[in-house]
Amino acid sequence: MQSEAHNFKTAAKGAIADVNLQQALGNLETGFVAARARAAAGLDEFEAMRDAAVELKNHILANLDYYLARFEERVVAQGGTVHFCATAEEARQTILDLCRANGAKTVTKGKSMVAEEIALNPFLEANGIDPIETDLGEYIIQLAEEPPSHIIGPAVHKTKDQVSDLFHEHHGKYGKTERLTEPEDLVNEAREILRQKYFDADVGITGANFLIAETGSTIIVTNEGNGDLTQMLTPAHVVISSIDKVVPTLEDVSTILRVLARSATGQEMSAYTTLSTGPKRDGDLDGPGEFHVVLLDNGRSDLLGTNKQDMLRCIRCGACMNHCPVYLAVGGHTYGWVYPGPIGAALDPHFLGIEEAHHLPGASTFCGRCQEVCPMRIPLPEIMRHWREEAFEKKVGATPERLGIRAWAFFARRPRLYRLATRLAMRVLGRAGSVRGGRFESLPLASGWTRGRDMPAPEGRTFIDRWTAGER
Amino acid sequence: MNTNSNNRARVGLFVTCLVDLYRPTVGFAAVKLLLDAGCTVEVPESQTCCGQPAYSSGDRADTKAIARNTIAAFQDFDYVVAPSGSCAAMLKHHYPKLFEGDADWELRAKDLAARTHELLSFLTDVAGVTNVDVSWDGKVTYHDSCSGLRELKVKEQPRRLLSAVEGLTLTELPTAETCCGFGGTFCIKYADVSVEMVTRKAEDIRGTDADMLLAGDMGCLLNMAGRLKREGSEIEVRHVAEVLAGMTGRPSIGEAEQN
Numbered sequence: 001m002q003s004e005a006h007n008f009k010t011a012a013k014g015a016i017a018d019v020n021l022q023q024a025l026g027n028l029e030t031g032f033v034a035a036r037a038r039a040a041a042g043l044d045e046f047e048a049m050r051d052a053a054v055e056l057k058n059h060i061l062a063n064l065d066y067y068l069a070r071f072e073e074r075v076v077a078q079g080g081t082v083h084f085c086a087t088a089e090e091a092r093q094t095i096l097d098l099c100r101a102n103g104a105k106t107v108t109k110g111k112s113m114v115a116e117e118i119a120l121n122p123f124l125e126a127n128g129i130d131p132i133e134t135d136l137g138e139y140i141i142q143l144a145e146e147p148p149s150h151i152i153g154p155a156v157h158k159t160k161d162q163v164s165d166l167f168h169e170h171h172g173k174y175g176k177t178e179r180l181t182e183p184e185d186l187v188n189e190a191r192e193i194l195r196q197k198y199f200d201a202d203v204g205i206t207g208a209n210f211l212i213a214e215t216g217s218t219i220i221v222t223n224e225g226n227g228d229l230t231q232m233l234t235p236a237h238v239v240i241s242s243i244d245k246v247v248p249t250l251e252d253v254s255t256i257l258r259v260l261a262r263s264a265t266g267q268e269m270s271a272y273t274t275l276s277t278g279p280k281r282d283g284d285l286d287g288p289g290e291f292h293v294v295l296l297d298n299g300r301s302d303l304l305g306t307n308k309q310d311m312l313r314c315i316r317c318g319a320c321m322n323h324c325p326v327y328l329a330v331g332g333h334t335y336g337w338v339y340p341g342p343i344g345a346a347l348d349p350h351f352l353g354i355e356e357a358h359h360l361p362g363a364s365t366f367c368g369r370c371q372e373v374c375p376m377r378i379p380l381p382e383i384m385r386h387w388r389e390e391a392f393e394k395k396v397g398a399t400p401e402r403l404g405i406r407a408w409a410f411f412a413r414r415p416r417l418y419r420l421a422t423r424l425a426m427r428v429l430g431r432a433g434s435v436r437g438g439r440f441e442s443l444p445l446a447s448g449w450t451r452g453r454d455m456p457a458p459e460g461r462t463f464i465d466r467w468t469a470g471e472r
Numbered sequence: 473m474n475t476n477s478n479n480r481a482r483v484g485l486f487v488t489c490l491v492d493l494y495r496p497t498v499g500f501a502a503v504k505l506l507l508d509a510g511c512t513v514e515v516p517e518s519q520t521c522c523g524q525p526a527y528s529s530g531d532r533a534d535t536k537a538i539a540r541n542t543i544a545a546f547q548d549f550d551y552v553v554a555p556s557g558s559c560a561a562m563l564k565h566h567y568p569k570l571f572e573g574d575a576d577w578e579l580r581a582k583d584l585a586a587r588t589h590e591l592l593s594f595l596t597d598v599a600g601v602t603n604v605d606v607s608w609d610g611k612v613t614y615h616d617s618c619s620g621l622r623e624l625k626v627k628e629q630p631r632r633l634l635s636a637v638e639g640l641t642l643t644e645l646p647t648a649e650t651c652c653g654f655g656g657t658f659c660i661k662y663a664d665v666s667v668e669m670v671t672r673k674a675e676d677i678r679g680t681d682a683d684m685l686l687a688g689d690m691g692c693l694l695n696m697a698g699r700l701k702r703e704g705s706e707i708e709v710r711h712v713a714e715v716l717a718g719m720t721g722r723p724s725i726g727e728a729e730q731n
């Protein structure tokens with residue numbers, strides 16, 4: 001996906017003015033936030049479970065090479081293959097080669113953010129292979145030719161009405177000419193159309209939430225069960241995932257699964273937890289003929305041992321964006337790349353470079369709500385701050401803003417000068433403000449503020465001034 | 473509470489730059505509340521700002537210089553109290569992190585951190601204040617500023633004290649814990665997003681039908697007052713300390729003296 005992250009400010013403006021988007025975001029806020037709160041409150045040991053999950057993931061990261069080697073060993077032992085890919089390009093090419101080896105014309109796909117990260121669909125299309133998204137949300141945005149706007153609900157930015165229109169427009173060719181409006185009817189129509197495609201596909205590509213080192217299995221959690229069909233009905237199953245998803249044992253996975261669903265949707269468990277272990281064996285009733293795991297690094301291992309390592313604990317639950325007041329104001333597309341919201345603000349600069357993505361960690365009030373709800377207790381604001389420090393050092397971003405901070409700091413570092421300057425400024429502002437009713441409707445140098453708010457006027461003399469003059 | 477020879481805790485008031493410059497009334501209210509709680513209060517003149525504007529802009533070098541100034545200004549007090557959750561959190565949580573690995577300053581930063589408190593939580597949790605002898609007739613609502621809430625766990629302390637104000641009723645804001653969109657330099661750098669956030673906030677505030685909006689942080693108060701005034705709302709906006717100290721005589725934030 002071509003990054004539009006540099007365009008954050010303009011995109012934000014458009015998003016705020018987009019009535020449909022704002023309606024969809026409103027639903028997201030009331031739905032997911034309330035559900036997560038109930039789930040967290042309903043379970044006394046929720047906080048302890050979070051701690052256990054954090055500890056587990058830290059242990060894995062400290063021994064990542066061991067668990068990855070073990071995972072590969074187990075996959076191979078069961079007749080599968082692991083393809084380690086250092087870059088997005090390598091991963092794309094590997095998958096294309098696998099498709100070609102199977103003579104694939106169409107592939108069915110389950111939801112995968114890593115596939116988005118490597119921009120798999122456009123690459124396959126450019127090479128004559130037709131990827132068909134089977135997750136309902138992914139299917140919707142594929143029809144709309146849009147990228148996902150949320151890591152667990154790719155189409156959360158769409159209202160029901162917009163989905164009705166999309167299906168009406170695209171399903172005519174299957175003989176479906178009625179414009180449906182009930183959510184259930186819409187889902188059924190999509191299912192019916194997708195069902196035939198599962199049988200026609202030559203390769204099934206899915207993501208993975210976890211890779212189990214002990215068994216060589218991959219796991220996906222979904223609420224639709226489309227993952228099962230994608231992988232069972234095709235001659236070859238290709239799992240695209242990343243190295244940070246490995247977990248030692250099945251038991252360990254259950255530790256994380258319990259916090260994952262509660263944080264994501266407020267469910268105790270997602271409806272489907274699908275395990276895939278190797279290709280079809282003799283005597284198995286079904287299963288794919290081949291089993292491949294494409295494991296992407298894409299710079300993740302560079303984060304190990306840095307002040308951003310904690311990000312590798314992320315389990316992509318989406319809670320941070322559901323609770324982010326900035327995300328809820330501007331939606332996922334505004335972030336301009338694959339991962340939106342707080343996790344995107346912390347992660348995207350690593351993939352795109354701080355020059356391209358500096359707005360993402362910049363556009364946060366550091367309210368801390370993401371960190372509060374993150375099941376893996378990732379210090380997202382702190383990581384965003386590290387990115388801002390890097391941007392400041394490299395002089396990335398608007399020059400006037402940087403100079404403004406330096407100028408202000410010049411005074412703040414020198415108490416005497418600061419006193420003189422502030423005393424004067426507040427006198428002038430205070431006097432001007434009192435004749436204007438205690439506030440300014442516009443102010444030079446503060447047009448960003450006064451575009452949508454009045455600027456309350458200062459009282460006049462500073463506190464320190466009055467205090468040193470003996471006022472009590 | 474740690475006290476000195478005449479049995480009174482010696483408090484250094486970290487005024488915070490926004491209170492110093494914009495709303496000295498809050499500073500005087502804080503002083504009154506601290507005196508009533510049995511403390512002595514001093515205001516070191518060499519204080520400026522906690523350094524957050526530089527810190528959240530990624531300017532670590534300037535932040536450190538400003539932090540050193542603050543640490544030095546407040547090294548002799550039993551307690552350091554700030555009428556702001558975000559500035560108190562800066563001193564308490566971020567200064568020690570800022571000097572990690574710089575043995576000397578890290579120690580001094582940790583020492584300051586251990587003595588630093590946000591005003592309301594200091595009054596209730598440290599000074600043991602349970603009552604205030606003031607009255608205010610009307611309905612208020614309360615916004616929990618993010619840093620105070622999440623970094624310092626300030627939540628029920630202001631409510632406890634407000635419940636002692638005669639005549640006052642508190643109507644909870646359903647979105648009390650949602651950021652108002654101030655965010656320091658954020659409100660200028662990402663003005664459109666900030667305005668959208670505070671517009672939603674203002675709508676929620678108006679929905680409570682309160683006569684007055686209170687909070688414990690000047691930044692958020694300026695932001696919310698600015699939006700409410702722009703919308704023509706009559707809701708008064710004040711720092712919670714003003715009400716608790718009985719200093720509601722002067723115009724609320726964004727209003728001028730009537731001539």
Ligand code: SF4
Pocket residue numbers: 313314315316317318319320321342343370373374375376377378
């Ligand atoms: S950063 Fe935390 S809250 Fe956000 S997606 Fe990752 S695990 Fe979930």
